[in-house]
Amino acid sequence: DTGVSQNPRHKITKRGQNVTFRCDPISEHNRLYWYRQTLGQGPEFLTYFQNEAQLEKSRLLSDRFSAERPKGSFSTLEIQRTEQGDSAMYLCASSPPFGGYTFGSGTRLTVV
C-alpha cells in the first residue's frame, strides 16, 4: 500500500460549477477525514468517517458540501455551486483507531 491517494491533484473550475474529489485511504485504516487548507493556515477539519458512517461534521461544511464513503473504502467530497472562497487545498487523511493521521497530497481547487 502506497499511502493515501487523492485525485485529481489540481482542479480549476468556473464559479457555480460542481466539483467532486476522490480519496483512497490506506486499506487497513477505518477512519477517514477531510480537511481544508488555505495559504498560510493550518488544515481545518471538515468531516470524519468511521468505516462508512459519517460521525462528525464541522460547521465549515456548508450545505453545498457533501461527503460520502460508500462501503467504508474510498471517499468522495462534492462541492456544489462553487464560490471563489472555496479555493483551497482539500486534504484527505486516514488513521487506525489510535495513532497519527496519514495525509494524502491533496487536491488544489481554484475557482475562477
Place this chain on the structure above:
Amino acid sequence: QKEVEQDPGPLSVPEGAIVSLNCTYSNSAFQYFMWYRQYSRKGPELLMYTYSSGNKEDGRFTAQVDKSSKYISLFIRDSQPSDSATYLCAMSAGGGADGLTFGKGTHLIIQP
C-alpha cells in the same frame, strides 16, 4: 484567542543548529499531540505522535509536552537543509474522532 497558537516565522537557522519549535494551546481537554512537516504543495507528513505529557525521541527529533503549561515543543538536532519546510503542530481531545486542531505552522529555513 485561537485554540492553538504557533509562531508562523519564518525561522532561519544555519545548518547543524538545534531548532526549537513551539505551540501553546488553550483547550485543557487536548490529550493527543502531533507534529507534522509540510513541504510546499504537499500534504502534511507525520513526524511525532505523543499522548499526554512527557518526552518522545525519534532520531534527530524530540517532542515534549507540558500539559500543565499547555505548551508543546519539537526539537530538531543537527538540522539539515532538507529540514526546510513548514512545521505544523496538531492536537485532539479524543484521539482523532473529534478531528485535529492545527496551528498555523512555522516556516523553517535551514541555511547551508
